[in-house]
Amino acid sequence: xxxxxxxxxxxxxxxxxxxxxxxxxxxxxxxxxxxxxxxxxxxxxxxxxxxxxxxxxxxxxxxxxxxxxxxxxxxxxxxxxxxxxxxxxxxxxxxxxxxxxxxxxxxxx
Amino acid sequence: xxxxxxxxxxxxxxxxxxxxxxxxxxxxxxxxxxxxxxxxxxxxxxxxxxxxxxxxxxxxxxxxxxxxxxxxxxxxxxxxxxxxxxxxxxxxxxxxxxxxxxxxxxxxxxxxx
Numbered sequence: 001x002x003x004x005x006x007x008x009x010x011x012x013x014x015x016x017x018x019x020x021x022x023x024x025x026x027x028x029x030x031x032x033x034x035x036x037x038x039x040x041x042x043x044x045x046x047x048x049x050x051x052x053x054x055x056x057x058x059x060x061x062x063x064x065x066x067x068x069x070x071x072x073x074x075x076x077x078x079x080x081x082x083x084x085x086x087x088x089x090x091x092x093x094x095x096x097x098x099x100x101x102x103x104x105x106x107x108x109x
Numbered sequence: 110x111x112x113x114x115x116x117x118x119x120x121x122x123x124x125x126x127x128x129x130x131x132x133x134x135x136x137x138x139x140x141x142x143x144x145x146x147x148x149x150x151x152x153x154x155x156x157x158x159x160x161x162x163x164x165x166x167x168x169x170x171x172x173x174x175x176x177x178x179x180x181x182x183x184x185x186x187x188x189x190x191x192x193x194x195x196x197x198x199x200x201x202x203x204x205x206x207x208x209x210x211x212x213x214x215x216x217x218x219x220x221x222x
Binding site: 033035040041042043045048086088095096097098099100101102 | 110140142150151152153154157199201203205209210211212213215216218
């Protein structure tokens with residue numbers, strides 16, 4: 001099956017710093033999602049981005065499908081950005097998501 | 110986005126017992142998904158639940174251990190049977206209405222002692 005690798009596994013920032021999270025996938029996909037899991041376990045969908053670039057406030061994401069990677073940018077980080085960021089993909093006609101192992105982000109005040 | 114109510118939010122259970130987790134969605138959806146997240150790990154799909162048919166289980170998960178019901182288009186249950194400490198995890202349900210609209214329940218944090 002498809003492999004999804006995320007880096008870095010852990011990231012510690014001071015409030016106000018910028019960061020880039022990476023997701024590599026091993027095969028072509030028709031769906032790529034970024035999720036944020038807050039410290040209480042709730043998963044929130046950030047972006048649906050199988051290709052191209054999207055922005056939502058301080059967050060933006062870029063997927064280069066031909067090179068099989070996606071990047072999530074967080075600017076001016078805040079303590080509320082802390083949690084785990086997951087990349088998840090699906091292929092073909094399937095709606096089943098395959099998740100990467102996540103990047104654990106800690107933003108210190 | 111869909112709104113999902115998942116219950117219970119957490120439980121502590123004795124080994125050998127069973128726990129049933131419920132997910133109620135505020136709108137009709139064709140497929141519901143059940144995931145397991147072991148401590149400090151990523152999400153792993155347990156099964157896909159379609160209304161009116163048996164759930165489809167992923168490799169490594171079996172119906173006897175994780176029976177699923179899907180009586181209508183807004184509700185599903187997952188039972189964790191004959192629990193052992195290795196079943197301690199967060200269990201999450203999810204729905205997908207469109208490719209841009211994946212929603213997760215708030216999760217059930219299960220501890221087996």
